[in-house]
Amino acid sequence: MIATEDLQDSETGLRRAAEILRAGGLVAFPTETVYGLGGDARDDRAVARIFAAKGRPRFNPLIVHLPDVESARELAVFDDRAEALARAFWPGPLTLVLPIRPGSGLSPLVTAGLDSVALRLPAHPLARALLRAFGGPLAAPSANPSGKVSPTRGEHVRAGLAGRIEAILDGGPCAVGVESTILGLLGQPELLRPGGLAVEVLEEVLGERLATGGSAERPNAPGQLASHYAPGAAVRLEAVAPQPGEVWVGFGPCPGADLSLSERGDPVEAAARLFHILREADDRAGPEGRIAFAPVPEAGLGRAINDRLRRAAAPRG
Incomplete structure (x- = not known):
């Protein structure tokens, strides 16, 4: 259990919140939509702890919160449509x-290993002050246990996450109360999640209708393909020992393993290392090689790890 601090909207509270974040801790903070659970978006372990604290069942990509458009441009490629929307909203x-x-420097857990990133500039003055005080990007999904109602007050956060996170920066009730609208600009503009901004005003600025829906053949949100996060090498799961020619990735005590997600069997450490280890094992195996992963318990973050490993091992189209 963690002693969760209650921080107030003050210079002292902001300094303490930024200090916790720089040390890899988690701080819930208000935005104009709902309270977010913030962690350093460049720190693998901090991001893995976000998933663990929420009990998030899989590594869905997280939204990165930033203080200004200049910071956003350092992380993502903006076309004319993105620039117009940023100016407007x-x-x-x-x-x-x-x-x-x-070279964005973001943890691959934030993007779920994809080539896209979700960015937002919150309007809440306390959120903006915290981002400036911290001085970096914050990954911040809603500050509630996965599957529960999103929090719009500090007491909602405490009811769900006390003992799992370091602090709650209380800024009073949120004004909007529903999550942000998510718009994909990786091709045709696509509404990926309705939210606090109406579709009609987005279409007016873009001058075109938004696509909606999606499928495994043409996904409009990350992580929909059965085969995903796949390395060049073939992947075998539940491997208690390697076969000849395999790069063996251990979990817990695995004498002779070439690499390890976590020698201690710590799922948080394994989650933080997953995408890095997958890439390193792929480099060692080569495109014609094979990677074998030791069993990871199907509980807590282990479910998320196994979900990604099953997608990596799935037959390729």
Whole structure:
């Protein structure tokens, strides 16, 4: 259990919140939509702890919160449409999914290993003050246990996450009360999630209708394909020992393993290392090689890890 601090909207509260975030801790903070659960978007372990604290069942991509458009341009590639939407609606309840810029420095857990990133500039003055005080990008899904109602007050956060996170920065009730609208700009503009900004005003600025829906053949949101996050090498799961020629990735005590998600069997550490280890194992195996993963318990973050590994091992189209 973690002793969750209650921080107030003050210079002292902001300084303490920024200090916790720089140390890899988690801080819930208000936006104009709902309270977000913030962690350093560049820190693998901090991002993995967000999933663990929420009990989030899989590594869905997280929204990165930023203080200004200049910071957003450092992380993603903006076309004319993105620039127009940013001028019209940022800061505000709009999230844009854009191509990630090479060398962004973001944890691959934030983007679920994809080539796109979801960005938002919150309008809440306390959120903006925290982002400036922290001085970096914050990954921040809603600050509630996965599957529960999103929180719009500090006491809602405490009821759901006390003992799992370091602090709650209380800024009073949220004004909008529903999550941000998510718009994908990776091709044709697509509404990925309705939210606090009406579709009609987005279409007016874009001058075109938004696509909706999606399928496994043409996904409009991350993580819909059965085969996903796949390395060049073939992947075998539930491997208690390697076969000849395999790169064996352990979990917990695995004498002789080439690499390990976590030698201690810590699912948070394994989650933080997953995408990095997958890439390193792929480099070692080569495109004609094979990777074998030791069993990971199907509980807590282990479910998320196994979900991604099953997608990596799925037959390729």
